[in-house]
Amino acid sequence: MSITVQRSFEDKGDKGAPGKLYLVATPIGNLEDMTYRAVRTLQECDIIAAEDTRQTRKLLTHFNISPKMLFSYHEHNKEASGPELIRYIIEGKNLALVSDAGLPAISDPGADLVKLAVAQEIPVIPIPGANAGLSALIASGLPTDRFTFLGFLPREKKEREHILTSVQSAQGTLILYESPHRVIKTLEHIGTVLGDRQVVLARELTKRYEEMLRGSVQECLNWLEEHPPLGEYCVIVQGITAEEEQQQLDEWWKQLSIEEHVAHYEQTEGISRKDAMKKAASDRGVSKRDIYNALLE
Structure with a gap:
């Protein structure tokens, strides 16, 4: 994969240039958590893609936003809708993606749309806000x-x-x-x-x-x-x-039998059986003779 660089706000001044994908955070409950920037972005974008258009219409009505086009994009239609939305952006339209609440692309199909956009080198611009x-x-x-x-x-x-x-x-x-x-x-x-x-x-x-x-x-x-x-x-x-993590690391051998414990040191460190028994005894806090006797049983 070759490296790409996104400069989100670079104006190329090219009429034929593709649009941008804006990921717009919406309130998770309290409508006062909607940011000024989010409202302005939704007002200015050519298309708003929403998980549930009924829910999004309520939000848009509250902030007096009249979308030019409101598009349905969710888990069950993403295979068909995703490429269509990308085509609109390539044609020069700016698209705002919203979820029902919070940040789009977190536990929703927005992540798939972002992946499609990145593959086409379309600028993906986050509009931060509430997150549960x-x-x-x-x-x-x-x-x-x-x-x-x-x-x-x-x-x-x-x-x-x-x-x-x-x-x-x-x-x-x-x-x-x-x-x-x-x-x-x-x-x-x-x-x-x-x-x-x-x-x-x-x-x-x-x-x-x-x-x-x-x-x-x-x-x-x-x-x-x-x-x-x-x-x-x-x-x-x-x-x-x-401390608990270190204890788990120190006691990695607990699931092993004594034979497996000794064999582990023989195989991974290439040491003699005698030295492997000594290390296993040290791990278990017992004498080398205890290990030896256990292997004879």
Whole structure:
């Protein structure tokens, strides 16, 4: 792949030049979170592509925006609509992409449209604004210096557990999205795979009934038994500490039998069996004779 350079606001002065793709953030609940720049961009663009045109029309009406063209673009029509929208941009039209709430291309098909635009060397310009995951993170009280965004976990139990297992050793805070009818099941899986960690359940962010539930996984499950889940949730999960990560690294051998442990050192470090037994004994905090006797059994 050859390198490309995007200069978002460079005016080529060419009438035949392609337009631009603007990724416009919309409020996640409170309409006052709409930025001046977002309103102006939606007013000026030739086309607005929306996940749900009915929802977007309400937003546009509130800000007195009359779009020249409102186009439907969502998960179920992206294969057909994506190339058509790119064709409009290549023809010189500026397009604004919005999702129902928050930043487009985060857990929605906007990412696919961006990929198509980048392939055609179309400038992709972010118009920042509200985001549910980051809003929940900064208010959670959990570490913010490092984090992993997981979006919505898969519905299949096996796939869900696979993803959770893959971040079991992550030091960074975890950010998930979840629906009210699945949040209890997701918390149960978090408890099973990651343990009874500290979590924050944030719902109705920026709205009148905004709520942050902070506690351990089990404490939150107990709460939800008496207070049935309502609204979409951001689930913020504590990562492991540096000390816990080091402990996991130090105890990598715990899943190995003594024979496998000794064989590991023989194969990876090319040392004698005697020296491999000595290293295995050191890892396990036992004598070399204990290792020797165990191998004879």
